[in-house]
Amino acid sequence: MPEVARAEYLEELANLEASALGGLDLVNTALTRTLEAVEHQDVELAQLVVADDDRIDGRYLEVHQALITLLATQSPVATDLRLISSLLHVLKNIERMGDQCVNVCKVIPISGNEPPADEEMVGLILSMGRQTKTLIVQAKRAFEERDAEMAQDLVRQDDVVDNLNRDCFRLAIELGDDADKREWAMTMLLAARAIERIGDNAVDIGEQVAFVVTGLFREFEDASHPEG
């Protein structure tokens, strides 16, 4: 049998995949710190997350450029082409996930140093965050293992995040008439919304896994036509 050819190119593609998916580890770290900052209303830690987002953006730019170079110089086709196409999408998702952590961290100083925090609300947001971290890990594993079923399961996991987000909204309404508390609850709703979007991005990565495996792109859930 002929020997496997293009070893250098294949190694580079594998390295770029690892580097792109490694961006999910950076996001996971950023989200962990973000949740800690929310829990303790830690403004300094929040600022660290904002500053550290440059690393995620840098990863995006670096891997994106290298993938474009591979497209230009190696004429990838078939699975390689689907992989590169999906990695370009996944990189964008990862970059957005990092931005959502930044969005959460930017609202923490608004709530003040000693905010009228509601323990139940903070608990809900932390639960959302933990569940979202599970999604991030599962999205990465599904991609690495080319497991379309595991990718599809992200929808079920994301439903948990969505339900917690709705619970946050209900709780914010029930928090009463205290103006400071209402203001705090509003900022926490922004945080909850940002975390919910991170979950959505994880599902989008799952859709890219299905594309790499099957060659067909379809949205797992159509937000525009939820009944369809």
Place this chain on the structure above:
Amino acid sequence: MLGAATKRSAPEGSKGEMADSRGVTATSTEPVTAVAGQPAKTIEARDVNLFYGDFQAVEGVSMTIEPNKVTALIGSSGCGKTTFLRSLNRMHELTPGARVEGGITLDGEDVYAPGVDPVAVRRLIGMVFQQPNPFPTMSIYDNVAAGLNLNAKKVSKSQKDAAVERSLRGAHLWDEVKDRLEKPGAGLSGGQQQRLCIARAIAVEPEVLLMDEPCSALDPVATLAIEDLIGELKNRYTIVIVTHNMQQAARASDVTAFFNIEGTGKPGHLVEVGPTQEIFTKPGKQETEDYVSGRFG
């Protein structure tokens, strides 16, 4: 019909005529004008086995070559794609000891049926070769008119002039050579020579054009010019192109057929045929994936 088309040696030189779908025989004096947009002809290959003496070069190829589409045959050297191409217009049998088993039909008509004139088949199914091969001593005009002179006995000068101009325009060469039609064809550049050969092939109004690596001797600019031309010619003809350049297959063809061999001395076989877009994005077989991705070399 197909059942009868098995195990036969080539009846080269037989005097039969092959009628085309418009009721004009291949030896008619009037070249038939293929109308742009009009459906060309379909080639059906059924369980085609090709031999050079005792050596089997191609085994069990069955495929439909659709009209008004460019079908690319790809595969590594020795996989039988050129041999298969040459069997479609009965050029394979020109090699001493070569023989064909199986059935090849052009719009349902068996091209290997007893009584069919191979020359008539080759007029309906034209060929363009790897190396541009204009007749070196002939003028550009005579190169294009060569087929008309051979095939049609009573072509007036004005008819011939019109056919030469139409063919050179069809091959995107007219504007470059219209002022020097009497100059030798060998004086043209490689890309121009290949377009001259295409003009010569289409001058006799074939139904099908076979191209055996038509760009492998050309520079990238001439290559892209030929690929553009192929894209236009498919509106009038069925086109089959053998190419080693996978990007060319991806760019220029609608359907791609992948041939492979299991090892040295084994016959080539058709692994997979499908829309080019699918072959290059999600091929059905791992063997095809490995080849188009350059996994084996």
